Amino acid sequence: MKKLLILRRCEPIVRFSCCSVRYGECRRNHAASTGGYAIDGCREFIAEGEEGTGGALKCAACGCHRSFHRRIQVYEVSWDYASDTSSTE
Numbered sequence: 001m002k003k004l005l006i007l008r009r010c011e012p013i014v015r016f017s018c019c020s021v022r023y024g025e026c027r028r029n030h031a032a033s034t035g036g037y038a039i040d041g042c043r044e045f046i047a048e049g050e051e052g053t054g055g056a057l058k059c060a061a062c063g064c065h066r067s068f069h070r071r072i073q074v075y076e077v078s079w080d081y082a083s084d085t086s087s088t089e
Contacts, residue, residue, distance in 0.1 A: 019076040023069035026062050045069040 023045035031038035042062035049055020057066045 020074045022072050022074060023066055024072050026059065026064050026069050028062075028064045028068040040064075042069075 025044065026040060026042035028039065029037055030040060040062050042059060042064070044061070045066055046060045047056045047066075048058045048060040058064070059066065059069065
């Protein structure tokens with residue numbers, strides 16, 4: 001016979017919310033047409049133009065479109081402690 005054990009959660013509840021996105025290294029395979037594999041070594045996406053223009057989607061370092069760069073989501077962490085602890089102000 002199995003028994004059900006319920007534990008009270010004492011540690012804080014951690015909530016993650018996505019607050020911004022940045023783009024890392026370029027993953028474009030420049031030798032795909034010949035059947036090989038070669039990347040250019042671009043380490044981070046740097047926009048060529050201002051936001052809202054066509055240059056905002058092109059990398060100034062390697063010339064590739066932003067979609068070839070690895071997407072990195074930066075999360076914001078918030079801690080929510082149990083309400084049974086009293087706080088002093």
